[in-house]
Amino acid sequence: MRPFSYERPTDLAAAIALLSEHGPEARVLAGGTDLVIRLRDGTLQPALVVDVKGIPELAPRIDQRGDALVISAGSTMTDVAEHPLVQRHFPALVEAARVVGSVQIRNRATLAGNQCNASPAADTAPPLLVYGARLTIVGPAGEREVSLNDFFVRSGVTTLTVGELVAAISLPLPAQSVGSAFQRRTRRRGHDLASVTLAASVDGQGRIRLAYGSLGPRPLLFVAESGEPPLDDWFAAARPSPTSMRAAPDYRLAMLRVLAQRALAAARERLAAA
DSSP: OOOOEEEOOSSHHHHHHHHHHHGGGEEEESSOTTHHHHHHHTSOOOSEEEEOTTOGGGSSOEEEETTEEEEETTOBHHHHHHOHHHHHHOHHHHHHHTTSSOHHHHTTOBHHHHHHTTOTTOTTHHHHHHTTOEEEEEETTEEEEEEHHHHEEETTEESOOTTOEEEEEEEEOOSSOEEEEEEEEOSSSSSOOOSEEEEEEEETTOOEEEEEESSSSSOEEEEESSSSOOHHHHHTTOOOOTTOSSOOHHHHHHHHHHHHHHHHHHHHHHHHHO
């Protein structure tokens, strides 16, 4: 591990100033479940690590604000999976959060960090895309909002600019009954990276939203306003890596179709029971 400086600011302004000053040489520490590993193996060698766990505005918190559920950047996977409003309105997110790593990882890893890593295999990205998640981003120019679908660029790359960090994730509360479900495929049970991740939702008007990951440089979202979804067209956008050790491309594409059918069936059952 290469030596680095460590700062633990106690307010957002100080954190933004540090990130702005050091630019790409700085990294944010929230849960640290990905960062610490990469520091140890040398794939990341920042000059500065900015620990944001002491900033009150980012402290773990899940609140309903108007017609949205707001999840602060410090909220962990365990916080998300155990919150009654998340369980009531966003079951696919609960299902995804419950399979991230091990119990110890879920107690540390944050939902916001899972998006900021921009891993195509991030378990929580597909359900958040299906639910229309928006990110509140703070930085030197102030505060802005961006949809999660516009946040991802490619593996490891987001639209965050120098000095910016994610402060919260907002999920619009459904105005009508919605059924949703999450599916994943891994080589083995436990804390393995997924070969395929997929979430789907169906509402009372027949609108279908489906998102999948691990099959290209970023998770993808698709929407059908009515009727049967054009799965062949949607799956044609999948680009599984031919060199991945987790699964061969043909297997991933086959499992993508299987998981989509399972998720859509589960979502429709939940809609009928709502």
